[in-house]
Amino acid sequence: MNYSIAILGLIEIFSAITIGVFILVLTFKLLQWVGRKYYGIEAFNVAYSIFMASIILSVGIMVSGIIQPLMSSFRLLDKQSESFILALKYIGIGGIYIAIAYTAAISIGLLSTFLYSKLTPIDEFKEIRENNIGVALVIGSILITLTLFTRDGVMMLIEAIVPYPALPPMGSF
Numbered sequence: 016m017n018y019s020i021a022i023l024g025l026i027e028i029f030s031a032i033t034i035g036v037f038i039l040v041l042t043f044k045l046l047q048w049v050g051r052k053y054y055g056i057e058a059f060n061v062a063y064s065i066f067m068a069s070i071i072l073s074v075g076i077m078v079s080g081i082i083q084p085l086m087s088s089f090r091l092l093d094k095q096s097e098s099f100i101l102a103l104k105y106i107g108i109g110g111i112y113i114a115i116a117y118t119a120a121i122s123i124g125l126l127s128t129f130l131y132s133k134l135t136p137i138d139e140f141k142e143i144r145e146n147n148i149g150v151a152l153v154i155g156s157i158l159i160t161l162t163l164f165t166r167d168g169v170m171m172l173i174e175a176i177v178p179y180p181a182l183p184p185m186g187s188f
Contacts, residue, residue, distance in 0.1 A: 026105075027086060034113060035075070042074050042121075043067065054140050062143045062151035069155025070124050073162035077120035080170040081112040088112075088177050112173050119169040120162060127161045128154060 046067045050056035056063045088108045131154060132139045142150040 023086070023089070026089075027082065030085075030109065031079075031082065034078070034109075038074060038078055038113070038117060039071055042071050046070060054144055056144050060144070060146055062146045062148050065148060065151035065155055066143055069151075069158045073124055073158050074117065074120040076159070076162050077123070077166055077169060078113060078116045080166050081109075081116045081173060084170065084173045084177050085109050085112050087174075111176070115173055116169060119165070123161055123165055124158050127157050131157055 047058075050060075050063050050067075054063075085108065089105050128139070137150070139150055139154055143154075
């Protein structure tokens with residue numbers, strides 16, 4: 016058994032659960048606050064719950080894409096460093112990747128909702144406030160679809176900041 020790979024796997028599982036729970040709770044609380052403050056939507060509104068679930072799923076899809084770049088970064092970090100310093104570097108790089116993915120997911124959610132509301136003749140949030148489940152399902156589907164469309168591009172941006180070692184020039188072999 017390769018213990019270093021097993022430990023890396025355990026770190027990945029623990030990190031994913033910890034970060035996942037934190038991000039999803041943060042998103043849920045933020046959406047509850049926005050719903051109450053700006054749209055007057057109280058608890059037990061099924062349409063708004065569907066909308067919230069769509070955003071939470073979109074955030075989860077987007078943030079889950081950082082696992083591979085994060086593991087690549089962790090593998091490339093200087094293994095000669097003290098384990099405490101290595102852990103701090105890992106946490107710092109992970110925080111940057113998560114912040115980029117989270118910001119992208121929220122931005123895509125806001126942008127897609129805004130664009131959709133401008134392209135239709137109805138007031139979507141008025142309909143959601145009135146518990147129109149159909150409107151919530153359509154907006155939620157658009158959010159999730161646009162997240163799936165943009166996820167690879169966001170992950171490529173994150174990959175661009177992974178500190179890969181420089182390769183020698185092509186003719187120097």
